[in-house]
Amino acid sequence: MIKVAIIGSGGISLPHIEAYLQFPEHCRLAALCDVYPDKARQRAQQYHLHVDIYDNYKKLVERPDIDLVSICTPPYTHAQIAIDFLNAGKHVLVEKPMASSLAECDAMNEAAFRNKKVLSVISQNRFRQSVMKVKGVLEANLIGPVVHAQVDSLWWRGSSYYDVWWRGTWEKEGGGCTLNHAVHHIDLFLWLKGMPSEVVAVMSNVAHHNAEVEDISIAICLYPDGSLAQITSSVVHHGEEQQLVFQGQYARVSIPWQLCAYKARENGFPARDFELERKIRQTYNELPDLQYEGHIGQIYDVLLAVDGQKDVLVNGCQGRRTLEMITAIYQAASTGRPVKLPLSADSPFYTREGILAQAKYFNTK
Known part of the structure; x- marks a missing residue:
């Protein structure tokens, strides 16, 4: 026991x-x-x-x-x-x-x-039916190489959310929406697509004047094979839509589950590839359900x-990788320069003290 x-x-x-x-x-x-x-x-x-x-x-x-x-x-x-x-x-x-x-x-x-x-x-x-099944579909390689991924971690919080004494501070909360709201979507993104080799980013605070940290950030990631990904983290989006979209060479799948596949007409314009969609949907449906979520x-x-x-399934090294991606976004957005991955101890944002000294402060808390 x-x-x-x-x-x-x-x-x-x-x-x-x-x-x-x-x-x-x-x-x-x-x-x-x-x-x-x-x-x-x-x-x-x-x-x-x-x-x-x-x-x-x-x-x-x-x-x-x-x-x-x-x-x-x-x-x-x-x-x-x-x-x-x-x-x-x-x-x-x-x-x-x-x-x-x-x-x-x-x-x-x-x-x-x-x-x-x-x-x-x-x-x-990670312990969601749709997530595990999309991972299975991606591993089956039916959609082909992923050429573009889209991560939308869109939330909405009022200013009073940051009235809690430790929220909205670099020292106590460690960051804003990129760290504390998008962390789960970024974890899923890295688990499903892998770590990029370079990131550029911008961030801002547009609606929460009682927070030092960002309430929106946008990052663009580059992979060694030339594929791209974009990550939007926000607490200013009405509707709070959240999704991960994987555009493969042959088809598109997403969380929440959506599927579309095109093939080219003679003139290059798209036509639905219903046969490939059927195969992908069959693979998705045949993957086992989780016992617990x-x-x-x-x-x-x-x-x-x-x-x-x-x-x-989720060890400390994977937890570190997620924070590494978030740290790279903060470093790129604060310095205005691209950041190469992986990050090591020579990163100016490697330590808590380095983050506190060099992160961008938007307001006084």
């Missing part, structure tokens, strides 16, 4: 609690921790949990019966908490974004490797990995 502790009892802790409660044969919630312990007690009462309550995670670090920790605290705290628990021999599942900088990601991954413990980063949208799916994956039954 895996004993679990959850650090942080804010809103994001709810899907963790609910997911762990789905698997009583695998795990038991043993502790909740929050700097405001009354919040943790309220969560325990809300879910009728018989757990110990802590006001400081360091009191939990040396508790020998805790096997797995979910970290649901603000992003700037993730790295130290994760490293402390990994060094104490605990497995760690950390909410997105993984950390505030690539330097912190590297320190977290080093601790996981050295202590031979699972480190996973929440990427719950979202946070429940990812936490089940982590529990199996902790039990030694499989490798975790």
Whole structure:
């Protein structure tokens, strides 16, 4: 029986609690921790949990019966908490974004490797039926090489959203919509298309004067094969449409699921390729359904990995890769210059201190 502790009892802790409660044969919630312990007690009462309550995670670090920790605290705290628990021999599942900088990601991954413990980063949208099936279609190569990808992570938030003291700051939140809203779409994009070799970007703050950070960014990515991708991250879009579109040489597929295939007429103009569409649709429909989706799916994956039954699907290295892409967007948008990938320790944005010194500040918080 895996004993679990959850650090942080804010809103994001709810899907963790609910997911762990789905698997009583695998795990038991043993502790909740929050700097405001009354919040943790309220969560325990809300879910009728018989757990110990802590006001400081360091009191939990040396508790020998805790096997797995979910970290649901603000992003700037993730790295130290994760490293402390990994060094104490605990497995760690950390909410997105993984950390505030690539330097912190590297320190977290080093601790996981050295202590031979699972480190996973929440990427719950990978655990969706449509996402897994589109991945299967792309791997079947029926659409041909992807020549263009489009990522639209479009959200809307009012100014009061940034009234929370830590939001909208480079120091505490680590960035704006590119990091904290588009992170899931960027993770999916990299998982499905891979890392580009170069990125250019612009960002702005057009509607949130109580935030230091961007509320919209647009990035263009170049791949070694010449293919392109564009990523729009926003909290100023009414309608909140979100999609990932993959234009292959022979057909187009997307999340949410859409399909279109063309073939050329004699004059080069398009005609629908219904036969290819049929094959792609058949492949999509025949791919197996997931047993669990979202946070429940990812936490089940982590529990199996902790039990030694499989490798975790989303490890710390993949979490770092997502932050690397976001960091490259921030570096390109702040400096006005293209950024080559991969990023290493010589990047001016590699450390949290480097980001704080060189990121573009739009307003005073």
